[in-house]
Amino acid sequence: KFADSIANVLGSTSILHQYFYMSVNSPFDNSDNRYTVVLNEKVLKNKKINAAKITELLSDPKFIIGTIKAINRGKVYIDLGEHPIERVEVLQGERGSQKQTLRVEVHFRGLNEHIETFALKLAINKAARNGFAMGRISEIDALKKLSGIADVPRFGLYAELPDKNLYAYTEQWIEGPTGAGLISKNKLDRHTFKQIVKAWLSVI
Secondary structure, X not given: OHHHHHHHHHOOOOOOOOOOOOOOOOOOOOOOOOOEEEEOHHHHHOOOOOHHHHHHHHOOHHHHHHHHHHHOOOOOOOOOXXXXXXXXXXXXXXXXXXXXXXXXXXEEOOEEEEEEEEEEEEEOHHHHHHXXXXXXXXXXXXXXXXXXXXXXXXXXXXXEEHHHOEEEEEEEOOOOOOHHHHHHOOOXXXXXXXXXXXXXXXXX
């Protein structure tokens, strides 16, 4: 049970640096940077994912650039005036009991070899109904406290569209399974478990 509770909190092993709140009353960026959002076939077939909502979220250049800046600790290493976003590709990632991970690849005009990649975590099942809340505790707040602890990814932005039942956040893309994924497959080794416990104990 202890391992399960850790998995619930650390399943995404994320750091939250800042919030990005969106609502229907807050229009998306009016930038001239228009680009295509392409969802992989597996993403389109995933019944837990609303393709239209994801496309709408990732069509906002402020959300894309804000995520890249947060993950790169406030810096963007591309001249966006000369190399604006050309397309955003969305690929299927790991799915847990409460979150679906998507791999997002950002391509820039004139930079064929440079791709910015990040993870988009979508709340599903119970997490989608309560907005990442764990009883009286917000998972997002818990993730904020993990900032800089152990080998956790850098966090990007938090997106919330309650009237569209969309709760999501972005973080640095790390190849390989999450702690929750390893636990669910009974493949969590002792070293990784100790790192997760270390991070968890530091915030309780």
